[in-house]
Each structure stands twice: as structure tokens, then as C-alpha cells.
Amino acid sequence: MAKDSVKNVNSKAKSVTTTGFGTNPSSYGGRFINKDGSANVVKRGLTFFDRISWYHTMLTMPSWKFIGIIVAFYAGINFVFASLYFAIGVENLDGIGSIESKWIQFGKAYFFSAQTFTTVGYGHISPNGILTSALAATEALTGLLSFAIATGLFYGRFSKPEAFVKFSHNALISPYKGGRGLMLRMASPKNTNLMDADARVSLAMVIKDEHGNPVNKFYQLPLEMSRINSLSLSWTLVHPITEDSPLYGFTAEDFAGIEGEVIVSVKAFDDLFSTTVAISTSYTFDEIVYGAKFEMMYTENDDKTKTLLELDKINAFRRVEL
Numbered sequence: 001m002a003k004d005s006v007k008n009v010n011s012k013a014k015s016v017t018t019t020g021f022g023t024n025p026s027s028y029g030g031r032f033i034n035k036d037g038s039a040n041v042v043k044r045g046l047t048f049f050d051r052i053s054w055y056h057t058m059l060t061m062p063s064w065k066f067i068g069i070i071v072a073f074y075a076g077i078n079f080v081f082a083s084l085y086f087a088i089g090v091e092n093l094d095g096i097g098s099i100e101s102k103w104i105q106f107g108k109a110y111f112f113s114a115q116t117f118t119t120v121g122y123g124h125i126s127p128n129g130i131l132t133s134a135l136a137a138t139e140a141l142t143g144l145l146s147f148a149i150a151t152g153l154f155y156g157r158f159s160k161p162e163a164f165v166k167f168s169h170n171a172l173i174s175p176y177k178g179g180r181g182l183m184l185r186m187a188s189p190k191n192t193n194l195m196d197a198d199a200r201v202s203l204a205m206v207i208k209d210e211h212g213n214p215v216n217k218f219y220q221l222p223l224e225m226s227r228i229n230s231l232s233l234s235w236t237l238v239h240p241i242t243e244d245s246p247l248y249g250f251t252a253e254d255f256a257g258i259e260g261e262v263i264v265s266v267k268a269f270d271d272l273f274s275t276t277v278a279i280s281t282s283y284t285f286d287e288i289v290y291g292a293k294f295e296m297m298y299t300e301n302d303d304k305t306k307t308l309l310e311l312d313k314i315n316a317f318r319r320v321e322l
Contacts, residue, residue, distance in 0.1 A: 039282035082110035093130040095125035117143035163277035164190035171283040182239040194231040194268035205260035218248040252290040
């Protein structure tokens with residue numbers, strides 16, 4: 001997290017050393033934690049296959065990419081087997097006419113491959129000969145194993161516990177009890193029931209050590225309320241900026257001119273899966289709005305029987321004087 005600007009932080013603020021991040025600012029590039037909660041780290045030094053967990057990758061990649069890989073694999077593996085059938089000779093596949101064009105023959109071999117791979121076997125085309133029969137048997141076995149793996153991956157993706165929590169895009173410096181507070185907001189956008197939610201917020205920033213050298217320092221930011229019983233509505237995390245806060249005395253110019261990062265971690269109990277789920281995000285100083293206040297996200301309905309949670313307003317705020 002390379003830093004050019006250095007801030008002398010309130011001496012009352014106590015830094016921590018258990019974050020898992022190093023202290024040398026020149027060893028880091030960009031933010032520590034991405035907005036989606038993943039570490040902003042690119043691993044090198046080993047081969048690609050030694051650095052990647054295929055199962056973890058297939059479970060966590062976006063749905064459109066996962067479906068795309070499944071479709072591409074299905075189309076590609078059938079193309080390979082169709083080419084092998086064609087290389088052996090389409091005369092060994094009963095049902096494909098010898099006077100048909102090569103493209104028609106290959107197309108029929110391709111769809112015969114698809115029928116064999118899925119074990120559908122309509123019977124219009126059948127293998128004739130040892131090589132073709134052996135290849136068809138091998139393809140049928142490959143298809144069974146492939147669909148077993150795909151089924152397991154689909155089940156793993158659907159059954160994987162996930163913390164469905166949406167964070168506001170910006171954190172705010174807002175009026176708070178006659179002073180100021182750092183505020184950020186979250187809500188659960190899905191029809192899940194997250195209970196016993198626990199949040200931790202820390203600050204990463206470059207400051208000068210006793211020798212005047214820039215170092216990464218990390219501070220726990222105490223919250224007004226760090227735990228709630230149920231995350232059924234929105235939850236605004238508030239760090240009161242008191243005289244003990246590392247942000248005490250910061251101005252709008254400080255947030256605009258200094259590179260720092262607020263790291264947020266949330267754990268909650270998902271009663272459907274009976275397990276604890278976790279999610280993280282971060283806000284760099286250029287994502288912190290100085291002098292603003294969040295708008296209300298929820299209100300009662302017209303007949304006053306329900307509470308309406310407006311999820312599209314999670315980042316809605318208005319400017320205020322500090």
C-alpha cells in the first residue's frame with residue numbers, strides 16, 4: 001500500500017499489530033481489501049495449477065462465468081469426440097450416409113457424440129467396429145463422470161452459506177452527539193434471516209514513526225454498537241470520533257489528501273444453515289464523504305402494518321454542515 005502522504009496521528013490512539021498486514025508502506029500497492037471483501041493480493045512464485053483451487057474457484061466465480069464454462073466444456077468435449085469419430089471413419093457409424101457432404105457427416109458425428117456423452121442414445125446412429133465402440137464406451141463413461149462433477153458443483157454453489165449483506169458505497173463523516181462520527185451502512189438484501197451480527201472496523205494509514213520514517217499503522221475503531229440481535233433492517237455502524245480516535249482532528253482536506261483505508265468485517269449467524277457467515281469490505285479515504293448524513297431507508301406502509309425497507313437508498317445521503 002504505497003503512500004506518498006504521511007499524517008501525524010493523535011498520540012492517544014493505540015495501534016494494533018494483529019491485522020495480518022505488514023508495516024512497510026512501500027511493499028503494498030493500492031488498497032488492502034477490495035470492495036467485495038477479497039484481499040488485494042496477486043500471488044506469484046508457483047505455477048498456475050499450484051496456486052489455484054479449482055473447486056473453490058468454481059464455487060465462488062460469478063454465475064454467468066460458471067455457466068459459460070459448463071457450456072464451453074460441453075461443446076468442446078463433444079467437438080473432440082466428434083473429431084475422433086470422424087478420424088476413425090464415419091463409415092463405422094451406422095446411420096451416416098457415405099454420399100453426404102463432409103460437413104453433414106461431421107455434424108451428425110457431433111450430435112451422435114452429444115447423445116452418447118449424455119447417455120441419451122436415440123438409436124438413429126450407432127457405432128460399428130471395435131475402435132468406434134470403444135470410443136463410444138469411453139465417451140459414455142466420461143459423460144457420466146463429468147455430469148457427476150457438474151452436479152456436485154451446482155449443489156455446492158446452491159448450498160454454500162453466504163453472507164448476503166450489501167454495504168453503502170460511501171462512508172460518511174457525520175454529526176454525532178455534538179461531535180463527529182464515521183458512519184457506514186449495511187443491509188441484508190435477500191430473504192435471509194441473519195442473527196447475532198457482529199461488526200469490527202479498523203483503520204489502516206501511513207504515519208511517521210519515532211525516527212520520521214513512514215510506516216503502516218493499524219487502529220481498531222470502537223463502535224457505538226458493534227453487535228445487534230437481528231439484521232432485518234439497515235444497520236449504520238458509527239465510530240464516534242472522540243479525542244481517543246485516530247481520526248480526531250481530521251479535516252476534509254486530510255481525507256482528500258491522505259491515502260488511508262477503513263476495513264470492515266461482519267459476522268452473523270444464518271439460521272437457515274445454522275452456521276456463521278462472514279463478509280468484509282473497505283473504504284479508502286476518497287470513498288469517505290466529509291460532511292454528510294444518511295437518509296432513512298425504512299418507513300411504515302400506508303396501512304401501518306408493515307415496515308418498508310428501501311434497499312435502493314442504502315447509499316442515499318445529504319450534505320450537512322459540521
